Amino acid sequence: MSLQIYDTKIGKKIPFTPLRDNHVRIYACGITAYDFCHLGHARSALVFDMIVSYLRHSGYKVTFVRNFTDIDDKIINRAQKQNTTCAELSQRFIDEFYIDMKALKITPPDYEPRATEHIPEIIDIIEKLMTKGIAYQADGDVYFEVEKFPQYGSLSGRNLDDLKAGARISINKIKKNPMDFALWKASKPGEPKWDSPWGEGRPGWHIECSAMSRKYLGDSFDIHGGGEDLVFPHHENELAQSEGASGKPFANHWIHHAFVTIRDEKMSKSLHNFLTIREVLKRHQPEALRMMVFATHYRHPLDFSESGLRDAQTSVNRLYNCMAACAALTDGTESSKAVATRAEIDKLRSLPDRFQEAMDNDFNTAQGLGCLFDAVKSINRISQALPAPPAQADINLLRRGGADVTKLAQIMGLLSQEPQAYLAGYQEKHLTAVGMDKAELNKLLEERIAARQNKEWGRADEIRDLLLAKNIELKDSQDGTAWYVAGDRGQ
Numbered sequence: 001m002s003l004q005i006y007d008t009k010i011g012k013k014i015p016f017t018p019l020r021d022n023h024v025r026i027y028a029c030g031i032t033a034y035d036f037c038h039l040g041h042a043r044s045a046l047v048f049d050m051i052v053s054y055l056r057h058s059g060y061k062v063t064f065v066r067n068f069t070d071i072d073d074k075i076i077n078r079a080q081k082q083n084t085t086c087a088e089l090s091q092r093f094i095d096e097f098y099i100d101m102k103a104l105k106i107t108p109p110d111y112e113p114r115a116t117e118h119i120p121e122i123i124d125i126i127e128k129l130m131t132k133g134i135a136y137q138a139d140g141d142v143y144f145e146v147e148k149f150p151q152y153g154s155l156s157g158r159n160l161d162d163l164k165a166g167a168r169i170s171i172n173k174i175k176k177n178p179m180d181f182a183l184w185k186a187s188k189p190g191e192p193k194w195d196s197p198w199g200e201g202r203p204g205w206h207i208e209c210s211a212m213s214r215k216y217l218g219d220s221f222d223i224h225g226g227g228e229d230l231v232f233p234h235h236e237n238e239l240a241q242s243e244g245a246s247g248k249p250f251a252n253h254w255i256h257h258a259f260v261t262i263r264d265e266k267m268s269k270s271l272h273n274f275l276t277i278r279e280v281l282k283r284h285q286p287e288a289l290r291m292m293v294f295a296t297h298y299r300h301p302l303d304f305s306e307s308g309l310r311d312a313q314t315s316v317n318r319l320y321n322c323m324a325a326c327a328a329l330t331d332g333t334e335s336s337k338a339v340a341t342r343a344e345i346d347k348l349r350s351l352p353d354r355f356q357e358a359m360d361n362d363f364n365t366a367q368g369l370g371c372l373f374d375a376v377k378s379i380n381r382i383s384q385a386l387p388a389p390p391a392q393a394d395i396n397l398l399r400r401g402g403a404d405v406t407k408l409a410q411i412m413g414l415l416s417q418e419p420q421a422y423l424a425g426y427q428e429k430h431l432t433a434v435g436m437d438k439a440e441l442n443k444l445l446e447e448r449i450a451a452r453q454n455k456e457w458g459r460a461d462e463i464r465d466l467l468l469a470k471n472i473e474l475k476d477s478q479d480g481t482a483w484y485v486a487g488d489r490g491q
Helices: 039-057 073-081 086-104 115-131 160-166 205-217 228-246 277-283 286-294 306-327 342-349 351-359 365-385 392-412 419-433 438-453 457-468
Strands: 004-007 012-015 023-028 061-066 135-138 141-144 181-186 201-203 221-227 251-257 260-262 302-304 472-477 480-485
Touching: 004 251, 023 039, 023 205, 039 061, 039 086, 039 221, 039 251, 039 260, 039 277, 039 286, 039 392, 061 205, 073 086, 086 277, 086 286, 115 135, 115 141, 115 181, 115 201, 115 205, 115 228, 141 228, 181 205, 181 228, 201 205, 205 221, 205 228, 221 228, 228 251, 277 286, 277 306, 286 302, 286 306, 286 365, 302 306, 306 365, 306 392, 306 419, 342 351, 342 365, 342 392, 351 365, 351 392, 365 392, 419 438, 419 480, 438 457, 438 472, 438 480, 457 472
Parallel strands: 023 061, 023 221, 221 251, 260 302
Antiparallel strands: 004 012, 135 141, 141 181, 181 201, 472 480
């Protein structure tokens, strides 16, 4: 099956074919830089990070653009309240954004344009719309005339007459239609301003993305996306003004991810129920957040909870424990009998194909993760059944399976660290969290080994239960006793 993408405009999955041979051009709407980033921003960044990674894994050349809005009403209002400039405020939160993206290990886009650095490109598009009679000037502002663009509403599926009838009657009397939207706003006292053919002012929000996508990707490109809250009016208006100016199709595919919710309520700054990325990463590891995000398909709401993140952390640790076991495998012999079943051999060898089938189904990371954990289950079962010495055929199968799991998981930014180093760091953090140090733990483990050797089973069990109360699980073998954070080994 070739890659199928759910297209918001069409309302169904359709085959993906780049407009240019093997070169995919993507534009995703970035942040408005006036506050710290929340989990909704994290989901957007992670989703497009995954999409770009998978397309590159699939052999495509990808050019990815994600913008910064560094001038708009929110930035102006916040800057005035904080007695600072819009430039200082937006730069401060762009810097904070980079800190969050680095913590999440997001691969930087190819271009990260800022609206204020593209005023000439913005003016150029507005002039084209004015020349074509699709825009008009009124009291220093310039508006897009929606009734001059018959396709208006085609992205969101909304009817212009219904939109007009439902518009609130705080109507701007200078607009011809209440749905007309600003391309250029005349400057007010104390606001940033730029020269233009229509007087000093600043760009409207929607026109910024049209200008920046056009500069770096051309009039027509492959994928435009963002959160589902952007479908209307932002992306609807982008489509109208871009196609109105160029006369060409704008984005070939529209991808929108669903909201992050908290107890089934949309998370937003206006509702004061949002969690910042850095708040969450103080308590949880970045790969746990990635696991939680990708365990849900991007078009489905993601309900955030602390318990869900803890479960995601356990899943991440299962992956790392399995890969650590694969890395520790020693060579086997040709004379030993293999323990892998035919079904397990087929399952591990077919993993790349099954993973691709899942991801080609509209980037279905939930199904892709299912394939990975199915493989982990087989690897663990075979590893635990290995005789001494093991069969070389089993060792080869496990090493290949582990390599495939690692390579495919990294498309989602998982298994990005060396397994033993990751597990050592995680265990150290766990000991700190439960109020123990390594020396204290080792002393208890040595005492338990001695108790078992002396057949003092009651004391050995007492130590085991003491550690289990701190979520430390023990595993005894001929090689000694290993310990794990309870629940992290999995099957």
